[in-house]
Amino acid sequence: MADIEDIAEFNRQGWNAKAEGGDRWSIPVNAETIAAARRGEWEVVLTPSRPVPREWFGDIAGKDLLGLASGGGQQCPIFAAAGANVTSFDASDGQLARDTEVATREGLTIRTVRGLMHDLSVFADDSFDIIFHPCSNCFAPEILPVWRECARVLRPGGVLLSGFTNPLRYLFDEASVEAGQPLARHKIPYSDFDLPEEERNAILAEDPVVVFAHTLQDQIGGQLAAGFMLTDMFEDDFEERDAIGQLIDCYIATRAELRPR
Numbered sequence: 001m002a003d004i005e006d007i008a009e010f011n012r013q014g015w016n017a018k019a020e021g022g023d024r025w026s027i028p029v030n031a032e033t034i035a036a037a038r039r040g041e042w043e044v045v046l047t048p049s050r051p052v053p054r055e056w057f058g059d060i061a062g063k064d065l066l067g068l069a070s071g072g073g074q075q076c077p078i079f080a081a082a083g084a085n086v087t088s089f090d091a092s093d094g095q096l097a098r099d100t101e102v103a104t105r106e107g108l109t110i111r112t113v114r115g116l117m118h119d120l121s122v123f124a125d126d127s128f129d130i131i132f133h134p135c136s137n138c139f140a141p142e143i144l145p146v147w148r149e150c151a152r153v154l155r156p157g158g159v160l161l162s163g164f165t166n167p168l169r170y171l172f173d174e175a176s177v178e179a180g181q182p183l184a185r186h187k188i189p190y191s192d193f194d195l196p197e198e199e200r201n202a203i204l205a206e207d208p209v210v211v212f213a214h215t216l217q218d219q220i221g222g223q224l225a226a227g228f229m230l231t232d233m234f235e236d237d238f239e240e241r242d243a244i245g246q247l248i249d250c251y252i253a254t255r256a257e258l259r260p261r
Contacts, residue, residue, distance in 0.1 A: 007210055008116050011139045012091045014208035019072070019094030028073030028098050034106045037081035044075045046134045046163030047236035047251035056161055056232065056255045060084040063129040066153065068146075069117045069136035071095025077102040079132070080110050087111045087128075089120070091139075118145035126155045135163040135251060141191070143214050147226035151258055160228055160256045166235075169250040170213035174203065180243045188213055220254065228256035 019026040036042060043051035061083030067076040071090030076099045080086040088099045088110055096112040103110040113122055117133075117140055131150050137143045150160050170190040176183035190213035192200050204210070224230065235249035244250055 007141060008091060011209045012093070014204075014210075015090075015092035015139075016094035017208055019092060019098060025074065026072045026095060026098055028102045029077055031106065034077060034081045034102070034108070037078045040082065042078050042082055044078055044132070045236075046132070046161055046253040048135075048238040050234060050236040050253070052161060052253065053232075056159070057130065058159075060130065064127065065130040065132060066123075066128045067099075068131050068133040068150070069139075070132055070134055071099055071112075073098030073102045075132060075134065076110055077106065077108055080108040081106065084130070085109075087113060087123075089113045089115055089117070091116055116140075118142065118149060120149040120153050123153045125152055127153045129155055129158050131158070131160045133160065133162045135165060137162075137219075138165050138211050138213065139209055141212055143218055144222045144225075147222045147228070151226040151228065154258045156258055156260045158258045160223065160258065161253070162223070162256070163251060163253045164219050165213065166248075166250045166252055167213040167215055167219075168248070169244060170211075172244060177243050182243050182247075186213075189215055189218075219252070223254065223256050227259050227261070229259050230254060230256050 046052050060079060063084050065079050065084040065086050067086060067088040069090055070076055071088050071092055072095045076086050076088040088096060090096050093114060096114060099110050099112055115122060117137065131154060137146055140146060154160065167188040170188060171184045171186055172182040173185040192203065192210045232255040234253050236251045236253065237245040237249045
């Protein structure tokens with residue numbers, strides 16, 4: 001792993017492999033889900049399990065919505081079926097292909113763009129009303145540029161909906177978590193690159209993406225510094241909780257509005 005120079009390219013290939021292998025976040029929604037969304041009956045997640053409150057969105061019909069690192073054929077097709085003008089932006093060709101698959105199957109319009117979440121230069125200022133950014137910035141070495149780019153491409157008053165991992169989840173040695181006796185070992189911020197090479201390679205053999213844990217100061221304070229006002233939040237975890245999830249919800253969702261410039 002020491003010879004990997006381009007983290008983004010490594011993670012792109014990793015997510016392509018995960019999409020091809022049927023990862024849980026790469027399984028397209030079915031026709032019944034799309035039909036329900038067309039009737040106005042829909043829900044999506046920013047975090048593992050808990051649906052995002054519908055009032056966080058408002059009426060999305062006719063709104064310009066960016067799915068940021070949100071490929072996989074799950075959320076973006078639902079938004080399109082509910083009437084939004086949807087752009088799906090993701091680093092993974094495989095994840096974008098899932099959105100295209102559902103769009104083709106269901107007669108939806110979804111613009112797909114491949115790129116990195118910290119560089120939205122393909123989009124002009126004030127391009128979107130809503131950004132939907134589920135748990136994915138754990139695959140980016142830095143997230144402050146992500147929030148700045150979100151602020152740039154959102155229109156004033158626009159809404160940023162984000163999901164991310166509480167960094168305390170990464171304090172613990174993974175083997176000890178699997179054994180049911182979590183042992184604090186790592187510092188935050190965390191990176192898989194901090195691990196000994198043999199251990200890192202073993203982890204990547206199981207899940208082929210490099211992971212980073214960012215501080216809450218960067219996750220939440222970074223949004224505020226970029227010009228957002230936090231309006232709501234909740235915590236969540238997987239339904240099948242591991243030894244840490246049995247003690248505390250390890251995932252956070254935030255709703256923020258862009259303040260007038």
